[in-house]
Amino acid sequence: RAATVHEAESATISRGAVESNHAGFTGGGFVNYENVQGSYVQWSVNAPQAGPAALTLRFANGTTTDRPLDIMVNGAVVSAGRAFQGTGAWTTWRTTTLTVNLKAGANTIRATATTSGGGPNVDHISLDTSGGQAGDTP
């Protein structure tokens, strides 16, 4: 079962800009967080049922300094100061995945910069809400 992609450039952005000057992004661009603590991107996502989902975030960090983000689901931090390490270049995109618990219906996912460097450049999140074990009936 495929994951659903939610582009950062289509999300709610607080203190960040949609840009497209570093190749390799999906969709129309990516979000360049302002280099301040508290800048964020927030996505509204829908889950068909309550339960665990695999949340993958695609990012680039052309510096050699971590750009940590608090990952929040429905207002609660589920991964505090998660490290987004240097990827070697702004055009080199990597993914990180964590399991989050969603409720049925609308959910918010927010990624907030926790240091004065701001966030990494964020391309999209993708969400696999199939949960359950392999072999489960969909």
Ligand code: GCU
């Ligand atoms: C550079 C780069 C941006 C990036 C920024 C940063 O300006 O071009 O894409 O967001 O550095 O350090 O955050």
